[in-house]
Amino acid sequence: MTSASFIVVLVALARGLELLHARRNERRLLAEGATEVGRAHYPLIVGLHLAWLIVLGVAAPSVVALRWPWLALFLLLQPARLWILASLGRFWTTRVITLSAQPLIRRGPYRLVRHPNYLIVELEIVSLPLAFGLDGVALLFGLANAALLLWRIRVEDRALDPRRDAMPTQG
Numbered sequence: 207m208t209s210a211s212f213i214v215v216l217v218a219l220a221r222g223l224e225l226l227h228a229r230r231n232e233r234r235l236l237a238e239g240a241t242e243v244g245r246a247h248y249p250l251i252v253g254l255h256l257a258w259l260i261v262l263g264v265a266a267p268s269v270v271a272l273r274w275p276w277l278a279l280f281l282l283l284q285p286a287r288l289w290i291l292a293s294l295g296r297f298w299t300t301r302v303i304t305l306s307a308q309p310l311i312r313r314g315p316y317r318l319v320r321h322p323n324y325l326i327v328e329l330e331i332v333s334l335p336l337a338f339g340l341d342g343v344a345l346l347f348g349l350a351n352a353a354l355l356l357w358r359i360r361v362e363d364r365a366l367d368p369r370r371d372a373m374p375t376q377g
Contacts, residue, residue, distance in 0.1 A: 207267075208266065210338050213277075214266045217259065221255070224291070232299045235305055257347075287323075287326050290326065302365055331344075
């Protein structure tokens with residue numbers, strides 16, 4: 207197994223663990239009366255991320271040399287990803303699920319950026335293929351992910367705006 211293949215396997219395992227964590231949070235939130243919005247875009251996001259991992263898994267074994275600055279960027283994004291998960295705690299999901307009685311989270315990176323998770327994901331989708339020298343993969347998936355994220359952000363903002371306007375923020 208090449209180092210690039212090993213990295214792809216680790217990323218896939220980490221994403222799988224995140225999905226398990228998200229599912230647990232989703233079930234708990236829905237049981238508390240939360241609602242899900244934007245179901246139409248969710249399968250597209252899952253499909254895109256799965257395709258990204260498959261393409262990387264197929265192409266990564268042929269990588270001769272890693273581009274270390276891009277890999278360093280990808281690795282530096284991982285603590286930021288964990289900061290986001292920790293900041294949202296039980297509210298972190300991969301779907302758009304809103305609990306109307308709950309104040310919005312405004313701690314951690316959410317004090318600084320409205321959608322930090324999406325920024326991190328976009329940078330990951332681009333930086334890992336670039337680390338493997340797969341510039342076309344980075345461009346294709348980066349653009350596709352950005353388009354889906356624009357759709358998702360509009361959906362999420364519509365769902366959260368009433369809470370943003372009506373409730374004090376949690377700090």
